[in-house]
């Protein structure tokens with residue numbers, strides 16, 4: 001399994017957003033350090049997810065970057081993505097691992113040490129942990145767990161912890177200090193006036 005990038009760009013497919021332009025800008029700066037997670041709305045068709053994912057896989061290939069697909073593992077397999085990400089409403093981690101195979105990257109959402117250790121035992125190769133901070137990108141989430149919550153999960157597992165939820169370059173240092181290996185962002189890149197520059201700022205915060 002290749003080493004995991006520390007900066008995860010989760011695609012923003014809400015109306016008015018332009019996910020491929022943001023992916024291109026971020027890849028040009030972060031190159032193989034970027035992981036792009038293709039995440040579409042639950043209401044999107046499989047064909048829409050497939051069309052976006054195959055374009056992202058092609059863009060990532062030019063930089064040796066990893067593309068993952070959120071939720072829809074059949075789409076991940078169909079486009080030759082590096083793996084997928086599942087949460088509580090998706091396939092269980094063990095089933096997801098069987099679908100993707102042993103070589104794939106498999107992320108699982110965890111907000112507490114117990115869920116985290118179960119996910120790792122079932123085959124997760126990294127954990128998405130959050131929401132760390134308030135976010136306007138996804139509704140219906142529990143209260144933010146903050147750096148302390150991220151730290152509790154990181155201390156319980158030996159796989160990379162990717163902090164998600166309201167993450168900005170300014171909040172990265174505290175998350176890293178708490179034990180996060182990397183971060184996943186939607187708005188910090190999709191809403192940036194200059195996504196390339198925002199990528200550079202996030203990378204700088206992740207590596208200093």
Ligand SMILES: Cc1ncc(COP(=O)(O)OP(=O)(O)O)c(N)n1
Nearest residue numbers: 085086087088109128129162164184
């Ligand atoms: C890196 C990362 N962490 C967490 C999530 C959230 O996944 P999930 O809980 O399944 O929610 P949806 O994204 O499917 O709405 C994620 N996608 N990525």
Ligand SMILES: Cc1ncsc1CCOP(=O)(O)O
Nearest residue numbers: 135137138165166185186187
């Ligand atoms: C999918 C998801 N899961 C927890 S927070 C979140 C959205 C993160 O978006 P943002 O980086 O804009 O807060």
Ligand SMILES: [Mg+2]
Nearest residue numbers: 071086087090
């Ligand atoms: Mg999910």
